[in-house]
Amino acid sequence: MLTLTDAGFAKAPALTPFSDCLVPGELLAIVGPNGAGKSTLLSLLSGYRRPDGGSVCLDGTPLHHWDSAALARRRALVAQKLTLGFDWPVRELVALGSEASPADVDDALALLDLQAFAERGALSLSGGEAQRVMIARALCQLGLGHSTEASAGRVLLLDEPTSALDIGQQQRLMRLLCELAETQRLAIACVLHDLNLAARFAHRVWLLERGRRIAFGPPSAVLSPGSVARVFDAELETRASHGDGTPLMVLTR
Numbered sequence: 001m002l003t004l005t006d007a008g009f010a011k012a013p014a015l016t017p018f019s020d021c022l023v024p025g026e027l028l029a030i031v032g033p034n035g036a037g038k039s040t041l042l043s044l045l046s047g048y049r050r051p052d053g054g055s056v057c058l059d060g061t062p063l064h065h066w067d068s069a070a071l072a073r074r075r076a077l078v079a080q081k082l083t084l085g086f087d088w089p090v091r092e093l094v095a096l097g098s099e100a101s102p103a104d105v106d107d108a109l110a111l112l113d114l115q116a117f118a119e120r121g122a123l124s125l126s127g128g129e130a131q132r133v134m135i136a137r138a139l140c141q142l143g144l145g146h147s148t149e150a151s152a153g154r155v156l157l158l159d160e161p162t163s164a165l166d167i168g169q170q171q172r173l174m175r176l177l178c179e180l181a182e183t184q185r186l187a188i189a190c191v192l193h194d195l196n197l198a199a200r201f202a203h204r205v206w207l208l209e210r211g212r213r214i215a216f217g218p219p220s221a222v223l224s225p226g227s228v229a230r231v232f233d234a235e236l237e238t239r240a241s242h243g244d245g246t247p248l249m250v251l252t253r
């Protein structure tokens with residue numbers, strides 16, 4: 001379990017300290033306007049930045065005390081800006097830095113609908129294909145495909161993983177993330193700009209505004225049309241409702 005206790009950053013980019021957990025089996029959506037601090041929060045959750053106060057612990061041990069190889073097997077981050085580096089064949093890029101077997105790589109490629117690209121050079125991929133490759137790589141890093149017991153408690157952090165995906169791929173990815181959370185007992189935190197996607201798939205939402213977490217809870221509680229319109233300074237219409245009562249919001253013209 002990943003636990004934040006009064007963790008935040010005093011210096012820019014600042015983040016007001018708060019406490020909460022990333023729970024195995026849960027898909028958490030982190031939402032908020034541009035510059036609200038979502039990527040900053042992922043840098044805290046991943047351990048790439050140490051909090052100025054409080055702690056971020058995985059199974060009770062502060063992230064900065066973890067051995068880096070052991071931590072890499074327990075948490076993976078797919079950043080917003082993709083760095084493909086060299087023109088690796090996709091298969092090699094997906095396996096890079098992990099202990100994945102060729103069969104594990106095949107499994108990860110299949111999960112992300114990438115089998116046809118296995119031998120292609122990474123630099124030849126389209127934006128959406130490259131985004132899916134980096135997610136497949138994170139799954140290999142976490143050793144998914146092994147037993148559920150081995151996967152349980154692993155943490156997958158994704159910064160806008162649907163930003164380059166068409167709607168069909170968005171749906172397949174969000175379904176896959178829900179399935180991995182539920183069947184492999186992963187804890188997943190995912191920055192999303194599409195609030196309807198967050199409402200549809202996330203178990204819980206954290207809403208950020210100006211470096212502060214201002215709301216958290218189930219999508220139906222956090223994503224009310226009033227608070228979304230205010231926080232995002234957007235004019236919205238509520239068209240219908242998702243199954244759980246969360247409003248389906250569209251922009252007015």
Ligand SMILES: Nc1ncnc2c1ncn2[C@@H]1O[C@H](COP(=O)(O)OP(=O)(O)OP(=O)(O)O)[C@@H](O)[C@H]1O
Nearest residue numbers: 012013014032033034035036037038039040041080
């Ligand atoms: N090194 C830095 N020094 C000062 N300010 C910074 C630094 N890095 C980021 N910021 C600022 O901190 C704020 C939060 O940045 P962050 O990238 O976390 O936002 P975000 O919510 O992920 O935004 P977006 O939706 O645009 O990706 C932004 O206003 C950003 O300009």
